[in-house]
Amino acid sequence: MSHEIHEHQGSGTGTTGGTVLTDDDVRTLDAHWRAANYLAVGQIYLLSNPLLTEPLRSEHVKPRLLGHWGTSPGLNLVHTHLNRLIKERGQDALCVWGPGHGGPAVLANAWLEGSYSQTYPDVSRDAAGMERLFRQFSFPGGVPSHVAPETPGSIHEGGELGYALSHAYGAAFDNPDLLVACVIGDGEAETGPLAASWHSNKFLDPLHDGAVLPILHLNGYKIANPTVLSRLPEEELDELLRGYGHDPLHVGGADPAQVHRDMARAMDTALDRISAIQRAAREGGGGERPRWPVIVLRTPKGWTGPAEVDGLPVEGTWRSHQVPLGDVRGNADHLRQLEEWLRSYRPEELFDERGRPRERVLACVPEGARRLGATPHANGGLLLRELPVPPLERYAVAVDKPGATLHEPTRVLGDLLESVMAATAERRDFRLVGPDETASNRLQAVYGASGKAWQARTLDVDEHLDRHGRVMEILSEHTCQGWLEGYLLTGRHGLFSCYEAFVHIIDSMVNQHIKWLRVTRRLPWRAPIASLNYLLTSHVWRQDHNGFSHQDPGFVDHVLNKSPEVVRVYLPPDANTLLSVADHALRSRDYVNVVVAGKQPCFDWLSLDEARAHCARGAGIWSWAGTEDSAREPDVVLAAAGDVPTQEVLAAAQLLRRHLPELAVRVVNVVDLARLLPAEEHPHGMPAAQYDALFTRDKPVVFAYHGYPWLIHRLAYRRAGHANLHVRGYKEIGTTTTPFDMVVRNDLDRYRLVMDVIDRVPGLAVRAADVRQLMEDTRLRHHAWIREHGTDLPEVADWTWTA
Numbered sequence: 001m002s003h004e005i006h007e008h009q010g011s012g013t014g015t016t017g018g019t020v021l022t023d024d025d026v027r028t029l030d031a032h033w034r035a036a037n038y039l040a041v042g043q044i045y046l047l048s049n050p051l052l053t054e055p056l057r058s059e060h061v062k063p064r065l066l067g068h069w070g071t072s073p074g075l076n077l078v079h080t081h082l083n084r085l086i087k088e089r090g091q092d093a094l095c096v097w098g099p100g101h102g103g104p105a106v107l108a109n110a111w112l113e114g115s116y117s118q119t120y121p122d123v124s125r126d127a128a129g130m131e132r133l134f135r136q137f138s139f140p141g142g143v144p145s146h147v148a149p150e151t152p153g154s155i156h157e158g159g160e161l162g163y164a165l166s167h168a169y170g171a172a173f174d175n176p177d178l179l180v181a182c183v184i185g186d187g188e189a190e191t192g193p194l195a196a197s198w199h200s201n202k203f204l205d206p207l208h209d210g211a212v213l214p215i216l217h218l219n220g221y222k223i224a225n226p227t228v229l230s231r232l233p234e235e236e237l238d239e240l241l242r243g244y245g246h247d248p249l250h251v252g253g254a255d256p257a258q259v260h261r262d263m264a265r266a267m268d269t270a271l272d273r274i275s276a277i278q279r280a281a282r283e284g285g286g287g288e289r290p291r292w293p294v295i296v297l298r299t300p301k302g303w304t305g306p307a308e309v310d311g312l313p314v315e316g317t318w319r320s321h322q323v324p325l326g327d328v329r330g331n332a333d334h335l336r337q338l339e340e341w342l343r344s345y346r347p348e349e350l351f352d353e354r355g356r357p358r359e360r361v362l363a364c365v366p367e368g369a370r371r372l373g374a375t376p377h378a379n380g381g382l383l384l385r386e387l388p389v390p391p392l393e394r395y396a397v398a399v400d401k402p403g404a405t406l407h408e409p410t411r412v413l414g415d416l417l418e419s420v421m422a423a424t425a426e427r428r429d430f431r432l433v434g435p436d437e438t439a440s441n442r443l444q445a446v447y448g449a450s451g452k453a454w455q456a457r458t459l460d461v462d463e464h465l466d467r468h469g470r471v472m473e474i475l476s477e478h479t480c481q482g483w484l485e486g487y488l489l490t491g492r493h494g495l496f497s498c499y500e501a502f503v504h505i506i507d508s509m510v511n512q513h514i515k516w517l518r519v520t521r522r523l524p525w526r527a528p529i530a531s532l533n534y535l536l537t538s539h540v541w542r543q544d545h546n547g548f549s550h551q552d553p554g555f556v557d558h559v560l561n562k563s564p565e566v567v568r569v570y571l572p573p574d575a576n577t578l579l580s581v582a583d584h585a586l587r588s589r590d591y592v593n594v595v596v597a598g599k600q601p602c603f604d605w606l607s608l609d610e611a612r613a614h615c616a617r618g619a620g621i622w623s624w625a626g627t628e629d630s631a632r633e634p635d636v637v638l639a640a641a642g643d644v645p646t647q648e649v650l651a652a653a654q655l656l657r658r659h660l661p662e663l664a665v666r667v668v669n670v671v672d673l674a675r676l677l678p679a680e681e682h683p684h685g686m687p688a689a690q691y692d693a694l695f696t697r698d699k700p701v702v703f704a705y706h707g708y709p710w711l712i713h714r715l716a717y718r719r720a721g722h723a724n725l726h727v728r729g730y731k732e733i734g735t736t737t738t739p740f741d742m743v744v745r746n747d748l749d750r751y752r753l754v755m756d757v758i759d760r761v762p763g764l765a766v767r768a769a770d771v772r773q774l775m776e777d778t779r780l781r782h783h784a785w786i787r788e789h790g791t792d793l794p795e796v797a798d799w800t801w802t803a
Contacts, residue, residue: 041069127354162191
């Protein structure tokens, strides 16, 4: 537990930046580091007696010891040295703290620099505030043990590992003056998302973007196991990092004085290399893809903590991961060790009698907005500007009557996105990300305003690659998600386009972002950020050549389980409704908007004005499609959500009009799925009276839904008419087949819907038995036809809407 700073003769350790670290400099850095370590230990253990002004007693210790010590001293070292770098160089910086359990360290440093007390005035920078800082940590009514939204200076939730580096690059894109340091724990380095995100440097433009400085912190262990990278020989690790396109700088050891000197040298060397790369790009305008520096920091896990507890080694082992001394209240020896541990930092040298940090402790700390806990880049809403979305009239398709024309909805949206991309060309605060699907999803019009970001080698056959592009494509949904989250959290706008089936890959990432937004909505100091917008296309019903592997509409189910004040799901049925929904989503704040829309030719049902009104309602009656008479209630409600279900419902309504003209049919279209929820459960939910007026309380409702049918039941189970609700949707039956065969296989087709109506309208089964038999025969004829001809029935393939 000894961490004395020893004198070094001939003390000037030079750095390439010209900085000379004297012995006094080392002692100053060490004072800050020791203070941060003391505060980190105090948060894990202490309820009171924060300055140890009296002997430590069991009642001074928390009854439940929570938190993680093992990573904290290494994070404190990084924070201390970033402070020096920022202050000496006048550098704007942000740090992404990857190790999931680094909360004690980051909170300690925010309190030391004053940004924490500035954000939370009741946690003042004195003894009383220190006691509050300690007491609130992992305590009921307090703050989490992870770096969290409540932590000033953070854009990264530490509760789940793997996303730090992609978040860091997202923050650096289009931020040319920003340095984004990213601490990657060696446990996190084992995750798939982190491994893929090393390739982000192939997309970083040194002309327009900032820089990312990865700091790979190897302390050797996870919760109870060694880590892979920490056990690699240095030469092999270097080969790996060089293969990723980095030049490694190594820092390591257990002697604080030497580690401080080596860390300062590595930091200065890294910044000098970064400055040279950026200067060459900004003055010379090109060149080869640069090799960016990375720092490999090896320090003992639980450094400066108890060396041994109950006869077992702790410092430098996995036993220091969480709480090294676990029974302080009940074990007198543990209590003694805790006091020795705390006093080993010599708190009387670090804090005055009122508990304020002494001058030496704060000598390396930058001021104002350059403090890591106060940077506006970590509170991106402060920097956010309105997105210049042009008037939709320029892009809307003309609809003189429903169903007379067809368009590819996402291609129409692509024209709008091209204009948004062009309008943000100078300010550079909008990006489109996706896993190699921009053109496949019919959004390639954006290439007219920006190519695809690419810093690696190019060939003559390549198209649309651009060193300065803002369309981001990499075949890693995790990396796309991380980039966009980092970009949004630092005050910019964007859209994630993805095949519907594969967006599931980032389920856990969107969980964390939704949780982040839910918490930030309750923090008045966090300014709203641009919404995270998903465009899911190439969807379940049109996978004609990909088949079953590409058919999964369940992301909607996943998202709608989350915080209702944050999540929104839209299923626009045609091109103009997609434009209206996209306009709303791109302008919105603090939401996760999921938009599901097709890229295949789709009938145009609504004019732009009609589409806007329909989207504003979220759900409404399409009176032109039904046969109900205003003098009486409908006999049945045909409802739809999604583009293919809408077409099938309209085709079914047309069949009912032809074969059962006396039947009063109401057609309802749902764009906003949350409208089905009660108003008490979701901000977009319908009051009971409005829902009953739309769907009736006692009439059968046949609902054709884009995804898994049970979601509609879950949303509407509390409604008065739920017993009359029958939902058709995707039943996990898929293959490579014709478009119409997909809906037939899943019983979503127009003929099945007509049969459902006949089966459910009282008295109709007997009267319309011949019509039902005709529908069944047509389905059988369909099966035979596609096996002989390989195409859909002519009456299906050539179908058009007629009233």
